[in-house]
Amino acid sequence: MSHVKVADGIYSVGVLNPSLRVFDIVMSTAYGTTYNSYLVKGSEKTAIIEASHIDYFEYYLENIKEVADIMDIDYVIMNHNEPDHSGSIGKLISLNPNIEVIATPAGAMYLKNILNHDSPKIRVVKEGDSIDLGGGKVLKFISAPFLHWPDTMFTWLEQDGVLFSCDFLGAHYCEPQMKDTLCDKIDKYEDAFLGYYNAIFGPFKPYVLDGLEKIKDLDIKYACTSHGPILSKGCKLEENIEKYKLWSTKIKNEKASIPIFYCSAYGNTQKLAKAIAEGIKKVLPSADIETFDIIENDMGLLGEKLNNSDAFLIGSPTLNKDAVPPVWQLLAHIDAINIHKKKAAIFGSCGWSGESFKNLNGRLSNLKVDVFESPFKITLVASEKDLLDAFEYGKSFGEYFLA
């Protein structure tokens, strides 16, 4: 790939990775990704905004060299320091030790751990600080914590109406044109944009709204994100900002939503789930109480149901001294940032020892979930009495939910 001109003196010099299918271990990237980096030339100084993944440094350097001599780079501005962007800083500095790295106070701290040596020049900037590159190109910094790292900031270039927005408004989507106006497969891009929002910004919704508030009065012509195409005014920019606003605004469930998730090898934990559901319905007749067999449903959708719920229950047998793997897989989808104090309960039928209950309780308690008294447990086959007890347990949980 070669560089792409954004506006006069502004170039996209990042790297394409069209074949990437998994990002950061957990995120599927059906459309690949790009590690975006931008080079801005003023009349006096030159800055790079965001660096690139270290594995593709060779290509990255080639792109930079197309528009500037590496020895002419004065600043590398790190809008945040996740290694897909900060990974190559060390190599840039080794080629040009005069480069000054610009970061927020938290970013400066992370950089020391990323570079692991003392020599780089790091300048710490705060909200409202700026750097003048000359010729009207003034880069102003806007603090944007938790979008999505604690050290995140945006960089605003007023002269050209360019917001370098870090991962905010980005997408794991790869087309060499690098511009929304030239995007070939817009439906696939939109799919990637939603997936990226859910995975990266879904846990930080209040911060997304704060970030949008901070940029609402800027006359943005281009949002140069750190992944995927550059967004342009009149194309995807306004639409995507509206989507972020919509997706981040909390909608209260009309009816209390209390999903019950379970795995069941011989149908006993399933019977408990149904009986507990009936018990909850007795206390909360208008609530939305649904039971879900975890292995028969899409894990992503179940994760969404769990995260959007008002309370939830988890049922598992015990296998190999633990809850079964699909149950852990579902819990891996928990939005750990926003789950605090949500009410939950644990139940299941086990063979003899029942370690699943203790382990699930430990996991949920560590996430600061408000776990209901003792788990409801039976041994092996659910008797009539067990099911009546499960019904009563459901009623108690319903009352606990209302308390």
Ligand code: FEO
């Ligand atoms: Fe693309 Fe948060 O790194």
